[in-house]
Amino acid sequence: MSSSLAIIELDVESWGDADDPVVVLVGPRDRLSADWRASVKALVEAGRHVIAPELSPIEPDLAVVALRRLLAEMSSRPSVLCAAQAVDLLSHALAAKGPPLAAAVIVVGGAVDIVETFGAPAMAIDPFDGPDPVEAFDTALVGFLEKNAPREAVVYHSGSDARTLRDALGCFATGVTVVTTRDGAGSPIGLTANSFSAVSLDPPLILFCLAKSSSNLARFRAAEHFAINVLHIGQQPTSGVFARSTEDRFQDVAWESWDTGAPILSGSLASFECATHEVVEAGDHLVFIGRVLRARFEPRRDPLLYFRGKYRRLHFA
Ligand SMILES: Cc1cc2nc3c(=O)[nH]c(=O)nc-3n(C[C@H](O)[C@H](O)[C@H](O)COP(=O)(O)O)c2cc1C
Incomplete structure (x- = not known):
């Protein structure tokens, strides 16, 4: 499996500033419909770097390993926004031993029972009714992330001293x-x-x-x-x-x-x-x-x- 994995080049689309905390979108890329794109925009405006790996063409076992590797190799622990139909894939990717690979998980469109198993704070959101469902969705999303994976400003130290x-x-x-x-x-x-x-x-x-x-x-x-x-x-x-x-x-x-x-x-x-x-x-x-x-x-x-x-x-x- 590892030799095949070595040749998997993940196609990853991204939005926002690479120094901001990362939110990984897990789900078929064609789910990035107008509503998803509105959420991406809301996340970027709230100071998140959003990335969407294209996992659907990859054979399921390898997709698990590829996702796990993507999450583990981030410079800091990412949050995950996962479409309900990709929850199995995400559960397997997060099932690795050791510290949790995700800071927070949001499942969109159900699967409430599985949110306990991620080893990280998790929330399931169903598309909202009401006069402005997308805005309500975005507010819940950003609020959950601010609470569970708060943004920290990037602070570089520089100098010529020994310390x-x-x-x-x-x-x-x-x-x-x-x-x-x-x-x-x-x-x-x-x-x-x-x-x-x-x-x-x-x-x-x-x-x-x-x-x-x-x-x-x-x-x-x-x-x-x-x-x-x-x-x-x-x-x-x-x-x-x-x-x-x-x-x-x-x-x-x-x-x-x-x-x-x-x-x-x-x-x-x-x-x-x-x-x-x-x-x-x-x-x-x-x-x-x-x-x-x-x-x-x-x-x-x-x-x-x-x-x-x-x-x-x-x-x-
Ligand atoms: C993780 C770690 C890495 C170290 N790397 C070095 C090193 O590369 N070179 C060195 O001279 N001392 C290094 N030290 C310090 C020596 O191990 C330590 O000063 C030791 O007591 C030296 O013993 P000596 O003076 O009897 O040679 C390191 C210490 C630690 C804990």
Whole structure:
């Protein structure tokens, strides 16, 4: 399924300012009749960015995955306005484990019983009677969204000071690694680092940056090899241990060595055994570039992530 999904290019129509909170319209695009278009206009005027993916030509199972992926990959959690005949599709898309993928759900044209199952505040609206049904509908719609998915102004921070730089860098989500080597006496040493990056495939090079203030600087410089251990979601405690200035960080951690002796933490998501290729001075850090001698990975585990100074996990399917 995932290989077919990779080639699905969702055709998405959109209205309004892309910085505004998103409302996703789910339902056959030909439902975007005059009344729907009036609602789109009302939503845009109320400060919403409306998008309508064309899901109807896609085979139902793939449409569920495509919708789930669309909702999960938004920069913030979207609201959904769903036509009653697409409620099954939406229910399946929202049924993923983890935090709810929608901030609020509105079903148009019935299906009141299903609104409990979305894992988000939900409302069912039937087309109104009365002298101006479209306006009544729009008022209810906008009111519900204001209450359950309030607009927040987009606020950028900018500056050239250290705080802004740190906070801006913290917007780059990374994995977490433990970088290891052996000292002259053969004892294992290591520290938590998220400055890991791929550099080159041919030759196979990777890098990490080590603070010049590190108590292990001289030992990493002297070593001819090091290993990068990419942590999985269950290894957050290990990350904590290797980020603290404790004497023996390896005490409670299972590890092994391959050809060079650089410690490979058992059960890591991936490990790279490297020969030190080059060490580059860069401000208050040294950049260690390593030539990868051997790599190992376990494809079914989820990574431990680090974003804005906190550990995180993947939350979409
Ligand atoms: C998520 C995370 C990422 C880190 N990344 C790095 C890094 O890339 N380079 C670095 O020098 N220190 C990094 N640190 C800090 C070191 O892990 C920490 O200062 C450690 O105690 C250094 O030990 P040492 O001085 O014995 O080498 C990171 C810490 C955390 C929690």
